[in-house]
Amino acid sequence: MKLDLHILGPLVALIALIILGALLNPAFLAPANITNVLARSAFIGIIAVGMTFVITAGGLDLSVGSMAAFLAGIAIIAMNAALPGVGENWGTILLGVGVAILGGVVAGLLNGLLITQARIEPFIVTLGTMGIFRSLTTWLADGGTLSLEYGLRTLYRPVYYGGIGWITWPIIAFALVAILGEWVMRHSRFGRHVEAIGSNDRVARYSAIDVNRVKLMTYVGLGLLVGIATVLYVPRLGSASGGTGILWELEAIAAVIIGGTALKGGRGRVWGTVVGVLILSMIDNILNLADLVSPYLNGAIQGVIIVLAVVLQREKRAADER
């Protein structure tokens, strides 16, 4: 079997980062820190798995960060409203979970229908819904912060902080979503259709693939995953505001591209996305742990690593084609 460095590139980068982190600060490999990094990655990670399908099918979704803020907002409002009637129990929390997930599906459906039925460019549609979800959240919060009632928070809190030993629930959810995503992309008919549409949407149509339906499903799936990410996010701080989820969309897209999925579509790699997400949150973590550079430059370091990761892949691809 020939080892393909191009495919393994992101993984090599991740391992290099882990070694660098361990050398700079021994606390980096402590279980508590690993739990922190993985659990923090989970929101972006779960969203990025969905984003992999959207991008592979030749689409794009800029609205996911605002959507997460909006879903967190309506879930909190729903739970607070249900509190007097249902009481302080898991029933109320399940209601909030249902609102977030159902809301995610509806929001994804809205994006998908505007793109496939109204035939508007995904960039424009989701740029629009990005602004809509963001301002709706600020409006619902009256410019401030929506907070979950204290008793409900205490009850709901273990969903983020609890788990099996040091493997907390967000990490488990992220792993399950990633494994399922990888399976769907590699081994299901849907995954093959997504790749076919992304590489050539006309040929896919002539091959009797229901292109619009598959595209719509990628957006609905992403909405569902944003809903799941929100369900895990709300118990962390128990609040949502206009500042929640800012730039998540770009982090998710960056993770997908670092992982080796082509931005122009046609080639999706879910495990690569997972590696991309871990690279991004590890850079943040290492910069905080190590005092390498002035904190003013953190963004620049991240930018350099993102561009570098993609440049390495491009060179390899050019070599393949030669």
Place this chain on the structure above:
Amino acid sequence: MQRRSLMKATALALVLGSGMAVAQEAADDQITIGVSIPSATHGFMGGLNWHAQDTIERLGEVYPNVQFVLSTAGDAAKQVSDIEDMMATRDIDGLVVLPFESEPLTAPVAAVKEAGKFVTVVDRGLSQEGIEDLYVAGDNTAFGRVAGEYFRDNLEAGSKIVVLRGIPTTLDNERVEAFQAALEGSEVEILDMQHGNWNRDDAFAVMQDYLAKYPEIDAVWAADDDMAVGVLEAISAANRQDEMWVIGGAGMKEIVKRIMDGDKQLPVNVTYPPALISSAIEMTALHFVSGAPMVGRFIIGSQLITPENAEQFYFPDSPF
């Protein structure tokens, strides 16, 4: 199709024309004050927006002949357009502006002043002096100093603290420099200062990393109550509540409530009241309705909120 849109345009022009005529007529005995502030992107600005709306509503009832035009902007360019629109279409007599950024707003606000309007600048100064009639601001240096003095007076020699900074701006620099100056000469060591961007989630991540990095932390200057919320959550997740206390800032109602209740983890808070916009709007209105002199500089001090005086800083209705 074409004709219909032409008709629409004519109708629109008519409506606009009559609207302007009304505004012109009203201008004779009516005073119009424009208020331009940044939109509610984080907790503090949310509070400021609420106080602005609340004040406008209240003053509108007290002074029926004073009208207010409120606009909120997400960036400096939009704010410049807002102010130009106020001048062109609403014929304002006074302007209360909290500049999004100092540089880009200086020339447009100077133009308002040159047109003979009364100008009140709030919180962030313009980059040229002498443009505004009235300057109302919080005291960023005192904000850092009051917090720093509390750390100096309440920590033993050799104590270790960590600091969370806001979005990199002059305002943040002033606070942090004053904080460091207040600690000078004491034996308190600042282990680290990273940016939490006045954001709960960012502060949560930074604090988690501090906790992983430093086995001993005696106190945290979160410098903002939104950041304090994230910091507290990270500390309790690591189960280290008993080791350190946290000082936020700006007086968010949830935090003030906990100080009122005597929470050991949150001993005090430093004010930087979002209600400073109310002072500015009220003083500008007073300039027009009374003969009282309302020009100069009005600096609102940063006070220490303690369990004893917390009640007077508690606004349960405000979103912040």
